Amino acid sequence: xxxxxxxxxxxxxxxxxxxxxxxxxxxxxxxxxxxxxxxxxxxxxxxxxxxxxxxxxxxxxxxxxxxxxxxxxxxxxxxxxxxxxxxxxxxxxxxxxxxxxxxxxxxxxxxxxxxxxxxxxxxxxxxxxxxxxxxxxxxxxxxxxxxxxxxxxxxxxxxxxxxxxxxxxxxxxxxxxxxxxxxxxxxxxxxxxxxxxxxxxxxxxxxxxxxxxxxxxxxxxxxxx
Amino acid sequence: xxxxxxxxxxxxxxxxxxxxxxxxxxxxxxxxxxxxxxxxxxxxxxxxxxxxxxxxxxxxxxxxxxxxxxxxxxxxxxxxxxxxxxxxxxxxxxxxxxxxxxxxxxxxxxxxxxxxxxxxxxxxxxxxxxxxxxxxxxxxxxxxxxxxxxxxxxxxxxxxxxxxxxxxxxxxxxxxxxxxxxxxxxxxxxxxxxxxxxxxxxxxxxxxxxxxxxxxxxxxxxxxxxxxxxxxxxxxxxxxxxxxxxxxxxxxxxxxxxxxxxxxxxxxxxxxxxxxxxxxxxxxxxxxxxxxxxxxxxxxxxxxxxxxxxxxxxxxxxxxxxxxxx
Numbered sequence: 001x002x003x004x005x006x007x008x009x010x011x012x013x014x015x016x017x018x019x020x021x022x023x024x025x026x027x028x029x030x031x032x033x034x035x036x037x038x039x040x041x042x043x044x045x046x047x048x049x050x051x052x053x054x055x056x057x058x059x060x061x062x063x064x065x066x067x068x069x070x071x072x073x074x075x076x077x078x079x080x081x082x083x084x085x086x087x088x089x090x091x092x093x094x095x096x097x098x099x100x101x102x103x104x105x106x107x108x109x110x111x112x113x114x115x116x117x118x119x120x121x122x123x124x125x126x127x128x129x130x131x132x133x134x135x136x137x138x139x140x141x142x143x144x145x146x147x148x149x150x151x152x153x154x155x156x157x158x159x160x161x162x163x164x165x166x167x168x169x170x171x172x173x174x175x176x177x178x179x180x181x182x183x184x185x186x187x188x189x190x191x192x193x194x195x196x197x198x199x200x201x202x203x204x205x206x207x208x209x210x211x212x213x214x215x216x217x218x219x220x221x222x223x224x225x
Numbered sequence: 226x227x228x229x230x231x232x233x234x235x236x237x238x239x240x241x242x243x244x245x246x247x248x249x250x251x252x253x254x255x256x257x258x259x260x261x262x263x264x265x266x267x268x269x270x271x272x273x274x275x276x277x278x279x280x281x282x283x284x285x286x287x288x289x290x291x292x293x294x295x296x297x298x299x300x301x302x303x304x305x306x307x308x309x310x311x312x313x314x315x316x317x318x319x320x321x322x323x324x325x326x327x328x329x330x331x332x333x334x335x336x337x338x339x340x341x342x343x344x345x346x347x348x349x350x351x352x353x354x355x356x357x358x359x360x361x362x363x364x365x366x367x368x369x370x371x372x373x374x375x376x377x378x379x380x381x382x383x384x385x386x387x388x389x390x391x392x393x394x395x396x397x398x399x400x401x402x403x404x405x406x407x408x409x410x411x412x413x414x415x416x417x418x419x420x421x422x423x424x425x426x427x428x429x430x431x432x433x434x435x436x437x438x439x440x441x442x443x444x445x446x447x448x449x450x451x452x453x454x455x456x457x458x459x460x461x462x463x464x465x466x467x468x469x470x471x472x473x474x475x476x477x478x479x480x481x482x483x484x485x486x487x488x489x490x491x492x493x494x495x496x497x498x499x500x501x502x503x504x505x506x507x508x509x510x511x512x513x514x515x516x517x518x519x520x521x522x523x524x525x526x527x528x529x530x531x532x533x534x535x536x537x538x539x540x541x542x543x544x545x546x547x548x549x550x551x
């Protein structure tokens with residue numbers, strides 16, 4: 001097995017039709033903890049970002065408790081995301097075919113994936129989303145700490161807090177945009193969401209979108225059979 | 226010697242209706258501008274004449290007393306400024322500065338009563354995300370409405386004078402109210418009432434400016450050529466003003482800012498980021514929904530499924546098209 005083509009738990013489960021395990025239970029739970037904390041952050045953050053969303057503080061028990069909870073959601077996200085990061089980062093390293101994939105990204109949208117190079121477990125779009133999220137979460141956490149009035153209000157200068165909260169607002173908008181792309185891409189590419197719910201994808205899905213990954217799994221499968 | 230310029234008789238013992246309230250609010254945090262009030266109150270101001278201050282701290286004590294604050298007993302840090310900083314339980318603070326005038330080589334003891342300046346363009350109110358937690362009345366007073374405060378500390382970031390403090394006890398923001406509860410029944414602020422030298426006077430903003438002019442003329446006649454009024458226009462003027470004997474260098478008075486204004490960073494955060502950010506997020510969400518409704522979804526075909534079966538079954542087929550550079 002070439003190092004860096006598959007993750008623990010990736011395997012072909014059935015031959016006819018082919019069913020492939022893409023995410024084991026631990027990774028799925030990890031993903032959903034991350035997703036839920038991110039959603040809670042986005043909702044509570046929006047409530048504090050723009051007055052037209054302030055009513056959303058009601059979901060968290062009012063303004064005071066939203067203000068109190070938001071940074072703790074951030075702590076959960078940071079930990080959960082980087083547990084996920086530890087599992088995924090290696091296969092998200094940039095490869096030669098990714099550059100070609102980006103050059104052909106129009107063909108992806110026009111259903112001409114046959115014109116693209118074969119892709120491992122993640123395509124360039126997924127990799128960009130992955131690294132953007134990692135970077136944005138680090139930025140959001142650092143600037144969030146500076147803005148965390150209750151514990152760190154006196155730790156930094158007011159000028160620094162102003163810059164931090166501006167960067168925090170800008171980065172959170174970036175994060176929401178990345179999440180919209182991430183969620184929509186999973187929805188538009190039918191057969192993807194089940195990878196994070198049931199943990200499996202069909203062979204046809206893997207053939208179509210991540211053929212290099214499927215080949216690697218097939219090699220393992222044959223070696224094991 | 227000027228005569229006291231405003232006198233406030235003791236209040237009647239009967240309860241009086243409040244003159245400050247919903248009806249006279251002109252600005253409200255995180256809310257659309259309220260309808261213009263039916264009648265506009267006269268703009269008020271507190272004038273602090275630094276040159277007349279003897280540093281007795283009667284104002285500070287009166288403030289603590291009237292607002293029923295209970296600051297913890299502090300420690301002596303070797304300065305008259307005590308406590309060392311404003312706090313959620315200390316709305317006003319005498320700041321003492323020992324300064325050697327480079328022109329005369331004279332030692333000067335500068336005493337400035339620090340506290341909320343009640344800006345016409347309040348940075349705290351601009352930054353506040355909680356609807357109605359900060360309001361401005363038509364007489365110019367900027368007030369924190371604590372039941373709406375969420376304790377986020379944005380007002381601290383918005384303020385150009387570093388005034389609001391967040392209580393660690395109840396997580397709400399506190400600062401000088403200009404004794405809005407006293408003003409509401411026709412009384413002057415507690416600090417002004419307590420000041421034994423009339424270094425603190427209170428009245429309409431116009432009257433205070435006129436009074437300041439006489440004080441400045443007096444100071445100039447006694448050799449303070451740079452005496453002047455501190456009513457910084459960068460924040461639209463303030464409703465707490467100072468007469469300074471060295472008005473050309475306010476920063477010598479415990480870092481009173483030379484030209485205070487709401488930070489550009491705060492403007493960007495509350496302006497461009499807010500609107501551009503909402504637009505970007507809204508467009509992305511709408512774009513995704515529209516694409517989802519009208520564009521053809523990407524699906525694996527039966528052929529894809531058959532190819533997958535073949536690939537798993539047949540090692541030859543598996544290796545045929547494999548990328549060389551895997």
